[in-house]
Amino acid sequence: xxxxxxxxxxxxxxxxxxxxxxxxxxxxxxxxxxxxxxxxxxxxxxxxxxxxxxxxxxxxxxxxxxxxxxxxxxxxxxxxxxxxxxxxxxxxxxxxxxxxxxxxxxxxxxxxxxxxxxxxxxxxxxxxxxxxxxxxxxxxxxxxxxxxxxxxxxxxxxxxxxxxxxxxxxxxxxxxxxxxxxxxxxxxxxxxxxxxxxxxxxxxxxxxxxxxxxxxxxxxxxxxxxxxxxxxxxxxxxxxxxxxxxxxxxxxxxxxxxxxxxxxxxxxxxxxxxxxxxxxxxxxxxxxxxxxxxxxxxxxxxxxxxxxxxxxxxxxxxxxxxxxxxxxxxxxxxxxxxxxxxxxxxxxxxxxxxxxxxxxxxxxxxxxxxxxxxxxxxxxxxxxxxxxxxxxxxxxxx
Numbered sequence: 001x002x003x004x005x006x007x008x009x010x011x012x013x014x015x016x017x018x019x020x021x022x023x024x025x026x027x028x029x030x031x032x033x034x035x036x037x038x039x040x041x042x043x044x045x046x047x048x049x050x051x052x053x054x055x056x057x058x059x060x061x062x063x064x065x066x067x068x069x070x071x072x073x074x075x076x077x078x079x080x081x082x083x084x085x086x087x088x089x090x091x092x093x094x095x096x097x098x099x100x101x102x103x104x105x106x107x108x109x110x111x112x113x114x115x116x117x118x119x120x121x122x123x124x125x126x127x128x129x130x131x132x133x134x135x136x137x138x139x140x141x142x143x144x145x146x147x148x149x150x151x152x153x154x155x156x157x158x159x160x161x162x163x164x165x166x167x168x169x170x171x172x173x174x175x176x177x178x179x180x181x182x183x184x185x186x187x188x189x190x191x192x193x194x195x196x197x198x199x200x201x202x203x204x205x206x207x208x209x210x211x212x213x214x215x216x217x218x219x220x221x222x223x224x225x226x227x228x229x230x231x232x233x234x235x236x237x238x239x240x241x242x243x244x245x246x247x248x249x250x251x252x253x254x255x256x257x258x259x260x261x262x263x264x265x266x267x268x269x270x271x272x273x274x275x276x277x278x279x280x281x282x283x284x285x286x287x288x289x290x291x292x293x294x295x296x297x298x299x300x301x302x303x304x305x306x307x308x309x310x311x312x313x314x315x316x317x318x319x320x321x322x323x324x325x326x327x328x329x330x331x332x333x334x335x336x337x338x339x340x341x342x343x344x345x346x347x348x349x350x351x352x353x354x355x356x357x358x359x360x361x362x363x364x365x366x367x368x369x370x371x372x373x374x375x376x377x378x379x380x381x382x383x384x385x386x387x388x389x390x391x392x393x394x395x396x397x398x
Contacts, residue, residue, distance in 0.1 A: 003113045004076065004084050008034025009041075011086075011106055019098060022069075022089035025106070028052065028082065036089075048085040051075050055082060057099060059092040072096050074103045078110050123194065123210070125152060130210040130218060133266055134273040142266040154208060159223035162260040162272040163201070164280050165243075166216050167193065167253050168291075189251050193217065196246050200239050220269060223262055236292055256291035258283060278304055282395075306392035322389040324372045334372075335390050337365045341377070342387050 008025040012034040015023045025034035026048040032040050047068060051058045057074045072095045073087035086106050088095040129152060132145050142156075149156045190211055197209050197217060206222035240257055247253040260276035263269060275295040282303040283293025294300055329335055337355065341362065344350040352359040366377040375382040 003110055003117065004078075005033050007109060007113050008084075009038075010034075011109055012036055015102055015105065019088070019102070021095065021098070022071075023102070024069075024087045024089065025076075026085045026087070028084060030085075033084070045085075045087075047073060048087070051085045052082050057096070059096075060087065072099045074099050076103065076106055076110070078107065078114070083110070122152070123191075126208060126210045129154075130208065130212070130220070133220075133269050134212070134218070136266050136270045138267055140267075145266055154206060156266050156269065157264070158206070159262055159264045160208075160269050160272065161221045161223065161262045162269060162276045163219040163221060164212075164216060164258045164260075164273070164276045165197070165201075165219065166256045166258075166280060166284075167247065168215075168256055169253060189253075190214070192250065193247075196243065200243050218273065220273075233292070233294075237290060240290065240292060254291075256280065256284060256293070258293040258295070260295050278307075285394075303391075306388045307395050309388070318389045318392050321373060321375070321386065322393045325369060325386075325390075326393060328372055334365055334369055337362065338369055338377070338383075338386065339390060341366065342383055346378070346380070346383060 004025070005027065008027075012023040012025055013036070016036045022036040023034070024032050024036070024040060024045070026045050027033050030045050030048040030052075032043050032045055035041055045068065047058060047060045051073045052075055055075050057072055060068055060071050060073060069089045070092060071087050071089040072092050073085050075082045076084045076086055086099075086103055088099055088102060125148075129145065129148050132148070133156070136142060136145065146156055194209060194211060194217065197219065201207070201219045201221075202209060204222050208218075208220040210218055210220075212218050236257065236259070240255060244254050247255060258276045258280035260272035260274075260279070263272045279293040279295040279300055282300060283291070286303060295304075325334060337351070340355050341348075341351045344354055348359055348362050352362050355362075369375070369386075370377055373386060375386050377383060377386075
């Protein structure tokens with residue numbers, strides 16, 4: 001039982017701070033692994049072996065030559081098996097009043113440490129499983145992942161929806177010595193975040209929650225009931241509000257959430273994850289508030305269309321259309337005007353009001369675009385082609 005070795009010194013320090021009495025803890029071999037007097041660490045303490053053998057409290061007498069101090073010692077049990085000994089240094093008659101209390105406290109701390117270690121191990125196993133799932137490619141053998149999932153009591157042959165949650169920094173820490181500004185370290189909050197996510201986002205025992213990287217977490221949600229889109233979004237907004245409240249108050253962070261589509265099986269979950277990742281990228285770029293991005297949303301489909309439609313064969317043709325415009329439009333005035341023009345249904349007056357310029361300015365800019373691209377901005381099909389080309393170029397360079 002190595003847990004005692006890891007926490008023995010911490011227990012000795014904390015118990016001494018409360019009782020004011022020197023404490024020592026030995027392992028099953030009788031060596032001191034935790035002590036108020038750190039110079040005693042590693043010393044062999046023979047009476048501890050007697051305590052373990054008798055499995056009851058033993059009074060110790062001062063033996064100067066053998067480094068044995070007066071006090072009382074009791075065995076420490078974990079699952080009814082001895083794992084070590086805790087001793088309180090002092091008058092045995094006086095110390096015997098406290099030793100059972102200390103024993104109970106130490107055993108409880110060992111149980112808590114073991115529980116924490118098991119939770120950490122399970123979390124790591126889930127993390128490994130999730131990475132195997134999301135990197136699974138179409139046609140690959142998945143039997144080993146299914147077996148691994150069953151060990152963790154998950155049935156991956158059901159329908160799931162992937163949600164990605166990105167943690168975004170609200171507060172930048174400035175180094176007073178150098179003046180450099182850096183993001184706050186995130187490692188310390190990962191366990192905190194996963195624990196809170198389990199409270200907020202876990203609706204079923206089949207939901208899987210895990211870390212993907214320091215900034216990104218995943219919720220693989222099991223399909224439990226038919227929820228309509230509007231009630232799902234309302235519920236998700238309420239959950240994100242609670243989650244953001246926790247992040248802001250404790251860590252000065254906020255979140256962005258993207259939701260993939262519902263798919264079945266491991267390859268389906270992987271596809272849902274990649275679709276959620278696409279929605280996250282497109283949604284962040286759009287500056288949409290609240291920061292909840294749905295892959296199946298109609299507006300999201302429009303945002304994703306350029307990258308999804310354009311094949312490798314069409315890529316050069318699309319870039320040839322937009323390159324002359326980009327080369328002459330260093331400040332992106334022409335391209336942003338054209339995008340606004342499209343969003344205003346090709347209405348000159350509405351575009352002018354939207355971007356706060358004179359109508360003649362819009363006409364001049366559109367004529368310049370026609371000159372550079374050889375496309376007619378009054379022609380819907382030409383506008384659709386140029387809109388797609390600009391969006392594709394922006395996505396490539398974002």
